[in-house]
Amino acid sequence: MTPRTGGMALLTLVILLLPLVMQNAFHYDIAIITGLNAIVCIGLNLLIGYAGQISLGHAGFFALGAYVSAILTDRWHWDPLAAMIIGAAVIGLLAFVIARPILKLKGHYLAMATLGMGIIISIVLNEESDLTGGPDGMPVEAFHLFGWEPSGNLTWYWLVAGFLLFSVWMALNLVHSPIGRALRAVHGSELAASTMGVDTLRYKVMIFVISAILASLAGSLFAHYSGFLTPSEGDFFRSIEFVTMVVLGGMASIFGSVIGAAILTILPQALASLHDYEMLVFGGVLMGVMIFMPRGLLPTITGFFTARRK
Amino acid sequence: MLDVRDLQSNYGRVKALRGIDLYVEEGELVALVGANGAGKSTLMRAISGVQPVAGGAITFDGQDITGASPDKRVKLGISQVPEGRQVFAQMSVEDNLELGGITRPRADTGAGIEHAFELFPVLKERRHQLAGTLSGGEQQMLAIGRALMARPKLLLLDEPSMGLSPLLVDQTFGTIKDLAKAGTTIFLVEQNAFVALSIADRGYVMEGGQTTISGSGEELLEDQRVKEAYLGI
Numbered sequence A: 001m002t003p004r005t006g007g008m009a010l011l012t013l014v015i016l017l018l019p020l021v022m023q024n025a026f027h028y029d030i031a032i033i034t035g036l037n038a039i040v041c042i043g044l045n046l047l048i049g050y051a052g053q054i055s056l057g058h059a060g061f062f063a064l065g066a067y068v069s070a071i072l073t074d075r076w077h078w079d080p081l082a083a084m085i086i087g088a089a090v091i092g093l094l095a096f097v098i099a100r101p102i103l104k105l106k107g108h109y110l111a112m113a114t115l116g117m118g119i120i121i122s123i124v125l126n127e128e129s130d131l132t133g134g135p136d137g138m139p140v141e142a143f144h145l146f147g148w149e150p151s152g153n154l155t156w157y158w159l160v161a162g163f164l165l166f167s168v169w170m171a172l173n174l175v176h177s178p179i180g181r182a183l184r185a186v187h188g189s190e191l192a193a194s195t196m197g198v199d200t201l202r203y204k205v206m207i208f209v210i211s212a213i214l215a216s217l218a219g220s221l222f223a224h225y226s227g228f229l230t231p232s233e234g235d236f237f238r239s240i241e242f243v244t245m246v247v248l249g250g251m252a253s254i255f256g257s258v259i260g261a262a263i264l265t266i267l268p269q270a271l272a273s274l275h276d277y278e279m280l281v282f283g284g285v286l287m288g289v290m291i292f293m294p295r296g297l298l299p300t301i302t303g304f305f306t307a308r309r310k
Numbered sequence B: 001m002l003d004v005r006d007l008q009s010n011y012g013r014v015k016a017l018r019g020i021d022l023y024v025e026e027g028e029l030v031a032l033v034g035a036n037g038a039g040k041s042t043l044m045r046a047i048s049g050v051q052p053v054a055g056g057a058i059t060f061d062g063q064d065i066t067g068a069s070p071d072k073r074v075k076l077g078i079s080q081v082p083e084g085r086q087v088f089a090q091m092s093v094e095d096n097l098e099l100g101g102i103t104r105p106r107a108d109t110g111a112g113i114e115h116a117f118e119l120f121p122v123l124k125e126r127r128h129q130l131a132g133t134l135s136g137g138e139q140q141m142l143a144i145g146r147a148l149m150a151r152p153k154l155l156l157l158d159e160p161s162m163g164l165s166p167l168l169v170d171q172t173f174g175t176i177k178d179l180a181k182a183g184t185t186i187f188l189v190e191q192n193a194f195v196a197l198s199i200a201d202r203g204y205v206m207e208g209g210q211t212t213i214s215g216s217g218e219e220l221l222e223d224q225r226v227k228e229a230y231l232g233i
Helices: A003-021 A025-050 A058-074 A080-102 A107-127 A153-175 A178-188 A190-195 A200-226 A236-249 A254-292 A297-309 B040-048 B070-076 B093-100 B106-119 B121-125 B136-148 B166-181 B193-199 B217-222 B224-231
Strands: B002-011 B014-024 B029-034 B055-060 B078-081 B154-158 B185-190 B202-207 B210-216
Touching (some): A003 A153, A003 A254, A025 A236, A058 A107, A058 A200, A080 A200, A153 A178, A153 A200, A178 A200, A178 B093, A190 A200, A190 B070, B014 B029, B014 B210, B029 B040, B029 B166, B029 B193, B040 B185, B106 B121, B166 B185, B185 B193, B193 B217, B193 B224
Parallel strands (some): B029 B202, B154 B185
Antiparallel strands (some): B002 B055
16 A cells, blocks of 8 residues: 555545544534645645645635525525536636736746735625625525535545545645646756756645635535625635645645645634633644754654654 | 858857857767867857857858748757767656757657667666766767767767867767767867867867867878977977
8 A cells, every 4th residue: 555545545544534533513524624724735735745836826716616506596696516616617717817927937927926815805705896796795506416405524524524524635646646746846946947948836726726616615514504694705814824834734745745734724723721822822832843953743653753764 | 061151159259259150060079179278168059049149140951041940950860969968867867868869850859869778888787876976088978979879970079088088089089080980960169189180080279269270180280380380289
């Protein structure tokens, strides 16, 4: 069994066993949000960890997906599944158009450009109140698939879990294909990669679009699950949160992204009892991990075990 | 096969290439020598397409490639061993080789890798090792093997002797000579004028962004100006 299939099996097992441990609706809520965050992070990690490009605006794609689903189903009574797929396609196209000019930028400049992109999306969601309800937010219709309506936490849990497993599987296949090799080469040295015959811009754009589509799909599911949307889902802090999950879990580690998403979703809830000290402890944990495990949680832990086995 | 006409390139206001004229015929091994800062690497970068060109033209196989993207040039058959080798340190030896074949159909990959392993058996022993853990000489072999994965019509080598011990320099140039004998067309730029000109069919001397002297390898080795300037005789 390779680490790939082993990891898949372990993740599936955890997902299957979790319902035995979870006791109330609150636990399920956290698990579902974790799953949706993890889907966004998997896409983002392909971009950051593998292709070596930063995006500080991915919450924008998440929120766009959510709002497109909300608006198409609520205002125009579209079928939710169709709205979700059309939304992802349109946002993928938008990402493609944006990506070509901005991915020619590097480092800090790329960070600035994606930051600007996220802020523009956030402003549009706030200001277009006829469509989005503005800062007051808007309600979202219930999801249904060919007449079947997921209701209750357990159903949503399985739905998100299935989608998460699919995303992990897809991402793992992608990074172990020649595309993944080309992405790592771009990460290593864009110049050297291009002289090897890698069309660097094409690969960067492709991965940016894939990550935007994943964020959009997760956003759509989130909209239907939560039943109510506000523009804060697309603001700058959400984008930073996603990047933090990726870095904490481990760059270029698909399973690391799931763990990073889980920790950063669960930790604030677990620390809620500390009241005023919550953010202090939260920040301390983040700093501690980054100082003592600069490669991120999962790569450091697996590295520790493989070193001991030798 | 490769034809460079009046090629110019600038870094801001600094003129790095001031009108380069050179050609490489099919089956030739051509060396271009010059001191530090003569513009050798800029020329290499311009030929591989990662350096903006301010004037002049590059033709390959009768096709104007002056404005073509780097990956397009690889697909046309120009493959490069870059300066300082530039292997992907975080990838395994095998992955590096496979990446070199990215422009080829996937079915060719296996044969290409076998060929590289025949050429450099040490790479086979280290196939699963990260490229960053190889010695300088092994990295050079990997860089050459990787460039050959693209089955180039023209192989470019940028400073192949850089950072190698004298023994390894001889080995590397021995390999280059063998590749040329086997029919690969090669254009290399090199600071170490003596080793480069000893194996070259023809050579150019580059100074201050221009090619100043040209001739066969032996002629240049005997040339008084070359001797004084580069060989220290």
